Amino acid sequence: MDNPTAEARVSRYQGGLSWYKGNTHIHSTMSDGGWTFTQLADAYRGAGYDFLARTDHWVASQAQREAPASDGSLLWLDGVELDGFDDVGSYYHVVCLGAFDGITREMGFPAALATAREQGGLLVLAHPFWTGNSFEEATRWGFHAVELYNHVCQWLNGKGDARPYWHAMLADAPDTLGFATDDAHTSASHPGWNGGWVMVQAVNRTPAAILAGLRAGRFYSSTCPEFRTISCDGRIVSATTSPVQFARLVGPKSVGRRIGSFEGALTDTLTFEVPAEWPYAYLEIEDNCGKRAWTNTLFVDGQ
Numbered sequence: 001m002d003n004p005t006a007e008a009r010v011s012r013y014q015g016g017l018s019w020y021k022g023n024t025h026i027h028s029t030m031s032d033g034g035w036t037f038t039q040l041a042d043a044y045r046g047a048g049y050d051f052l053a054r055t056d057h058w059v060a061s062q063a064q065r066e067a068p069a070s071d072g073s074l075l076w077l078d079g080v081e082l083d084g085f086d087d088v089g090s091y092y093h094v095v096c097l098g099a100f101d102g103i104t105r106e107m108g109f110p111a112a113l114a115t116a117r118e119q120g121g122l123l124v125l126a127h128p129f130w131t132g133n134s135f136e137e138a139t140r141w142g143f144h145a146v147e148l149y150n151h152v153c154q155w156l157n158g159k160g161d162a163r164p165y166w167h168a169m170l171a172d173a174p175d176t177l178g179f180a181t182d183d184a185h186t187s188a189s190h191p192g193w194n195g196g197w198v199m200v201q202a203v204n205r206t207p208a209a210i211l212a213g214l215r216a217g218r219f220y221s222s223t224c225p226e227f228r229t230i231s232c233d234g235r236i237v238s239a240t241t242s243p244v245q246f247a248r249l250v251g252p253k254s255v256g257r258r259i260g261s262f263e264g265a266l267t268d269t270l271t272f273e274v275p276a277e278w279p280y281a282y283l284e285i286e287d288n289c290g291k292r293a294w295t296n297t298l299f300v301d302g303q
Helices: 037-046 109-118 135-140 151-157 163-172 207-216
Strands: 018-026 051-054 075-077 079-085 091-097 122-125 145-150 177-181 197-202 219-222 227-232 236-244 246-250 256-260 267-273 282-286 292-295
Touching: 018 075, 018 091, 018 177, 018 207, 037 051, 075 207, 079 109, 091 109, 109 122, 122 207, 135 163, 145 151, 145 163, 177 197, 177 219, 177 292, 197 207, 219 227, 227 282, 227 292, 236 246, 236 282, 246 267, 256 267, 267 282
Parallel strands: 018 051, 051 075, 122 145, 145 177
Antiparallel strands: 018 197, 079 091, 091 122, 197 219, 219 292, 227 236, 236 267, 246 256, 246 282, 282 292
16 A cells, blocks of 8 residues: 555544543443443543443443433443454454444354444454454454553553554554543452543534544543644644653654653653654653553545
C-alpha cells in the first residue's frame, strides 16, 4: 500500500466538538460483575463519566430499547463480550459494541462473532496479552480495534498493556483503533475500576453521537493525562494537554519523535512534524507519575 502524501492526509480529530468520558468494557450482575447497572451508573457518574457500555459475557444488551437516556443521566451504550475458540482452535475475548439480536452462548464463538460483524458491531480484541494471543491471532479476523490498556488485567498479573499487539495490527490495517478500558467486575476478587477510559469527540451527548465518534476513532485513551486539543494539517500535529513530562509521536517499528525532560520539567503543549513516508502515527503523553494517554492514529483515508 502506498503511503499518502502529507497533502492527502485527513485529520481524524475535528475542532468544535465536545469531549465525553466513557468506558467500553464493564460487567454487571447480569454476568460475573459485582454491581448492578444502577450501582455502576452511580459510581461512574460520580467519577465524571458520561457513558458506559454494557458488555456482559454473552448477554447482548438492550439498554437503548429498555431505557433510552434523555434526562441528562449517565448514558448506556449496547454491547456484549464474546469468548471462545475459533475454527482453528485459538481462544479469544472480543468486546462487540452495538445492539445485537440472536446472539447466544449456545451458537458458539465463531457464529456469534460473525453475527456481531454482520449486524454492524464494532469489534474490539480484548486483553490479548492476558489471554495469551499471538500477533497472528490478533490480525486473523480483521478486528476493528484492540484494548491497548486493560485496567483489571494490569492489576491481576501485569498483562494489561497490549501496545505491541496494536502495532502488529496497525502494520496490517493502519486504521485499527486502540482503547483503554477498565474491564470492571467490581467484586472482591476484581475490585479495580476508573483506571482506563476513553474521551470521545462527539457532536452531542447522545448514545448515537458517541457511538459514531467511537466508530470514527475520534477519541483518545487514558490512564490519567488529558489531551485538551488535537490539530493536524497533514504535516504538522499540535496538541495541548494536562501537564506532562514526556510527549511522543509514535510511528511504525523503531521510528518516532519525542520531547520531554528527565529533570522533571513539565509541558502542556506539543508540536511535531509527521514524516510523509510514515504509514501511521499517533501521540502518546506521559505524566510525572508514569501514567499515559494515547490518541488513535492521526490520519484517515480522505476518500
